[in-house]
Amino acid sequence: MNTLTAEKRDLKTKAKKLRKEGYVIGNLFGRDIENSIPLKVDSREAAKFLKDNKKGAHITLLVDGENVDAIVKEIDYNAMKNETMFINFQALVADEKIHTTAAIELLNEDAVQNGIVEQSLSEIEYKAFPADIVEKVEIDLTQYNVGDMIHVKDLPLVANSKISLVTPEDTLIVNIAEPEAVPEDEDEEAAEE
Structure with missing residues (x-):
């Protein structure tokens, strides 16, 4: 500490x-x-x-x-x-639950092939006793692909009975989007300029 x-x-x-x-x-x-x-x-x-x-x-x-x-x-x-x-x-007081946050840290973003990682949530709010405080939540993106979405309910933190989430479980954390395709006529116009 x-x-x-x-x-x-x-x-x-x-x-x-x-x-x-x-x-x-x-x-x-x-x-x-x-x-x-x-x-x-x-x-x-x-x-x-x-x-x-x-x-x-x-x-x-x-x-x-x-x-x-x-x-x-x-x-x-x-x-x-x-x-x-x-x-x-x-x-902190050992027998008092506190309202705090855990930062969300994305790992291995470059492992996502042909996708754009869009992070819409940077921290999760929760309540816990001092002994159960979680400072950050790491999400390893190596297993995700284009079209995948990660919500709060998908995190191991949700299964911890010692933690009471304040952030709703259906809140979107990460969306792995497909890159926008550039229409062919725009490519041609850019080449002419």
Whole structure:
């Protein structure tokens, strides 16, 4: 499990000032935390951490020397500024089911012969106890062909009785489409130009 170090932050200091000083702001909340705990994370550390961890990742959050079992609940990224604006974390409690997500990762896309892989779902929402958290669902495309469709109900995750799906089972994840044929007269026109 990955560890991220964070510090409690003073709410008197504005978020904009903290970002200029090289921090990503965030909050830690959970059932046993009366009010959320405002945090700050070194932006370089946050960038390294986010290369391997996405929303739904199960981590150890080190806050002022104390280890907290947590998940990454929310990440706000500003693409224009190429920076992470904030990261929120949820502290986990062993006997409490949490609502979280698992990223969908497609493997061996190049193995699909003569087809176009169209992914329409990038994550699955579910509820589970901390011990049963799934960070990602891998789909190996080597066994699929043109015309095949993969739905949530086709995943092994559905058979796990410890996980309660929130995403409907009939939701389409991947469609392997036939490439569109270019009409012959369009080919001729393109060749003439």
